Amino acid sequence: LFSSSPSSSSSSAHVEPAVPSSSSSSSRGENRYESEQNIINHIGQPTFQTHPHMFNGDDELTPGISKSEYASRRTRLGKLLPENAVAILLSGDVSYYPNTVIPHASYRQDSDFMYFTGMMQPHAAMMIIKDREDAPLRYVLFTRRYDKRDEIWNGWRAHPEVAETFFGCDESVAIESMEEYLRKVLKSSSSSSSSFLSGGLSTARKVFMDKERFATTAHGNQVLKVVTDGAFPTQALKAKSQALRWRKSESE
Numbered sequence: 096l097f098s099s100s101p102s103s104s105s106s107s108a109h110v111e112p113a114v115p116s117s118s119s120s121s122s123r124g125e126n127r128y129e130s131e132q133n134i135i136n137h138i139g140q141p142t143f144q145t146h147p148h149m150f151n152g153d154d155e156l157t158p159g160i161s162k163s164e165y166a167s168r169r170t171r172l173g174k175l176l177p178e179n180a181v182a183i184l185l186s187g188d189v190s191y192y193p194n195t196v197i198p199h200a201s202y203r204q205d206s207d208f209m210y211f212t213g214m215m216q217p218h219a220a221m222m223i224i225k226d227r228e229d230a231p232l233r234y235v236l237f238t239r240r241y242d243k244r245d246e247i248w249n250g251w252r253a254h255p256e257v258a259e260t261f262f263g264c265d266e267s268v269a270i271e272s273m274e275e276y277l278r279k280v281l282k283s284s285s286s287s288s289s290s291f292l293s294g295g296l297s298t299a300r301k302v303f304m305d306k307e308r309f310a311t312t313a314h315g316n317q318v319l320k321v322v323t324d325g326a327f328p329t330q331a332l333k334a335k336s337q338a339l340r341w342r343k344s345e346s347e
Contacts, residue, residue, distance in 0.1 A: 138261055139252035140215040156213040159346050162263050165213045168339060169223055172211065173232040175335045176225045181280055182303040182332055183318060184208045186219040188311050198249075205308070207336040212236065214262060216252050220270055220314065224280060236264035237273050237314075274317040281325055299325075303332040 143153040156162045176182060187205040189198050204215050212221050214236075224233040239245075241254040259267035268276055281300050302322050306329065309315030322329060 137246075137251035138257060139250065142261075156262070157215070160213065161346070162213075164344060164346055165211065166263060169211050169232065169234055171339055172335065173223055173225050175338070176223070176303060177301060178225065178227050179298055180225050180301040180303060181277075182223040182225075182335075183277075184211065184221050184304075184332070184336075185308055185312065185315055186214065186217050189217045207333070207340070210336065210340055212262060214253065218270060218314075219253075220273060220318075221264075222277075222280070233266065234264045235266045235268060235276070236262055237268050237270035237276075240269045240271060270314055273314055274321055277318060277321050281321065281327055299327050302327050302329045303335065304329060305331055305333050 141149055141158070143150040143155060149158045151159070154161045154163070156165055172182065184207055185205065186208050187203055189202060191198050202217060204217075208219070208221065209215065211223075212219075216238075218239045220237040222233075222235040222237075224235065226233075236258050238253050238255055238258050241256065246252070253261065255267045255269050257267075258264060281302070283300075304318070304322070306319065309319050
């Protein structure tokens with residue numbers, strides 16, 4: 096795992112080792128993916144089906160907290176947002192041992208991301224899109240595309256094909272496409288539909304995000320680039336999320 100070569104020790108890039116080439120490991124891997132249904136059922140975090148002793152029922156997304164409570168939290172966040180706004184949150188970063196691809200076992204999810212999604216996994220993001228006061232919010236969840244090699248090394252995790260059903264989002268998108276998706280969202284504007292009444296003027300979407308959280312990952316930097324290039328007005332989201340979190344529900 097650790098190389099004594101000067102050139103290797105100076106590199107900080109995380110490069111995953113090749114999948115074991117032994118025939119026994121290969122056959123086990125192939126058998127594991129024979130059923131497409133198995134892939135879809137592997138969420139990557141405790142569920143009522145896998146850890147029934149931790150849950151009170153199958154309506155809970157995480158132990159003690161139901162899917163409807165998570166939805167209520169997002170609704171309350173939406174009420175704090177103005178019209179024509181988008182709120183963006185990233186999952187917590189993954190820490191690795193120096194010069195290895197081995198992640199620290201004690202991964203901790205970002206508290207705000209966890210509060211609104213119930214997702215315990217890294218490499219994810221969420222958007223809450225609000226067009227008008229009388230329009231329903233759109234909850235978009237971004238997860239990594241399914242990759243057999245990644246699952247062999249890092250275990251099961253949610254991916255776009257399962258996130259919509261399990262986490263209750265309105266739209267499930269690959270995080271690899273988040274930059275393109277965000278550009279489309281920011282180009283659209285609720286005022287464009289009423290441009291005649293507004294004299295042809297359009298209002299840029301307001302972006303709510305905590306910029307310091309986006310500077311540490313590749314996908315986060317892509318979001319920053321889109322927002323900066325378009326000169327979209329941004330405001331911190333932390334104050335709004337914490338205004339909701341300090342008051343605990345009965346379940347909490």
